[in-house]
Amino acid sequence: MLKKRLDYSQLKVIQLNILKDVDAFCRENNITYYLTYGTLLGAVRHQGYIPWDDDIDIAMPRKDYEKFLSNYNLNGSKKNVYQVVAIELNNAYPYPFGKVQDLSTVLLEYSDINYPLGINIDIFPIDGLPVDLKKSDKHFLKIKWLMMIMNLKKVKITIKRSFLKNLILLIGKILTLLIPYRFIVRKMSYIAQRYDYEKSDYVSNLSCPDGKHERTSKRVFENSIEILFEGNNFYAPIGYHEWLHNIYGDYMKMPPVPERVSHHKFEIYKIL
Numbered sequence: 528m529l530k531k532r533l534d535y536s537q538l539k540v541i542q543l544n545i546l547k548d549v550d551a552f553c554r555e556n557n558i559t560y561y562l563t564y565g566t567l568l569g570a571v572r573h574q575g576y577i578p579w580d581d582d583i584d585i586a587m588p589r590k591d592y593e594k595f596l597s598n599y600n601l602n603g604s605k606k607n608v609y610q611v612v613a614i615e616l617n618n619a620y621p622y623p624f625g626k627v628q629d630l631s632t633v634l635l636e637y638s639d640i641n642y643p644l645g646i647n648i649d650i651f652p653i654d655g656l657p658v659d660l661k662k663s664d665k666h667f668l669k670i671k672w673l674m675m676i677m678n679l680k681k682v683k684i685t686i687k688r689s690f691l692k693n694l695i696l697l698i699g700k701i702l703t704l705l706i707p708y709r710f711i712v713r714k715m716s717y718i719a720q721r722y723d724y725e726k727s728d729y730v731s732n733l734s735c736p737d738g739k740h741e742r743t744s745k746r747v748f749e750n751s752i753e754i755l756f757e758g759n760n761f762y763a764p765i766g767y768h769e770w771l772h773n774i775y776g777d778y779m780k781m782p783p784v785p786e787r788v789s790h791h792k793f794e795i796y797k798i799l
Contacts, residue, residue: 530633530796533646535581538795541646542583543757545627548605549585549648550761556598559591561751561764563651563732568771568778575757579787583648586732588748589724592652596625611650614712621708623677623715624734625650637792640708646795651734654719655727656742663729663742666721670733673715676703740773 533541553560562570564584569577587595599611613625621642628634628647636644656663679700688696719733730748731741747766754763764770771778781787 528633529799531799533632533795533797537797538581538646539576539757541629541632542648543759545609545629545646545648546583546585546756546761547759548603548609549599549627549650550759552599552603553591553595553762556594556602558587558595559751559762560585560587560595560650561748561762562754562756563770564774566756567754567763567767568775570754570756570761570763571767571771572779574755579789581789581791584651585648586651586653588730589652589654589720592625592650595650599627612644612647613650614709614716618709621712622734623712623719624652624732631798633796633798635794635796651732652719653724653730653748654733655722655724655745656729656731657722658728666718666733667731667736667742669718670715670736673711673718674735676706677708677711677715679703743770743773 549560552558561567562584563586565577565580565582566584569575569580593615596611596613596615599609600606600616603609608630609627610630611625611627612620614620614623615625619642621640626644626647626649628645630645632645634644634646656666679696685693715734724730724745728745729742730745731743744766747770748764750765751762752765752767753760754767
């Protein structure tokens with residue numbers, strides 16, 4: 528396969544084009560979505576990408592997420608260019624949330640996950656939570672345990688770590704050998720859907736939650752507003768201030784310079 532290596536500025540152009548297509552499809556098909564995580568923070572604080580960020584995240588209530596998965600590949604205007612992938616569509620898919628990828632590109636991530644992907648954006652389902660705080664914490668804990676096992680299986684042993692850390696990592700990998708990756712992903716998805724979004728007062732992304740502080744009143748997502756991101760209007764939840772404050776605290780304050788780095792490691796290519 529002939530391919531040309533791309534730089535991070537080209538990566539962002541391709542990601543933005545994917546987002547534009549997803550936005551157009553959602554508007555045409557009455558599917559609710561919101562910018563989320565660093566993409567939402569970037570839109571609010573920088574009107575675009577956080578300068579050191581290198582991905583795009585959106586979220587959808589579970590019902591809209593399932594509608595999107597069922598229809599995008601069949602009815603998208605650029606279905607030969609962009610493709611949604613998810614565990615609901617392919618048993619071999621190794622993540623508990625969906626992605627829309629550009630089929631003319633290749634993304635090689637430095638991890639033990641061996642699943643071919645192009646440059647992509649992440650799509651997270653939003654699910655319900657119990658009203659009772661203790662039950663909610665237990666619900667998060669089940670997901671976090673599965674995430675820990677999943678991360679243990681995918682992280683690479685490297686000379687950059689100490690011998691002791693690599694030894695502990697190796698023991699952990701051996702202990703989880705008998706647990707198939709797709710079993711963990713499906714189990715996470717099953718647990719995440721335990722509480723119906725439509726019937727819940729509190730909600731969260733449970734496919735890879737950053738912590739129980741992601742527990743949010745559903746009123747945050749009950750309406751949307753348009754917000755500028757890289758010169759284009761996209762949707763944000765009406766209660767974005769509350770959500771960003773829960774996740775990031777004083778989100779308008781820039782982090783210390785040493786923390787202004789990407790957390791993703793990969794190579795990107797255009798197929799010629």
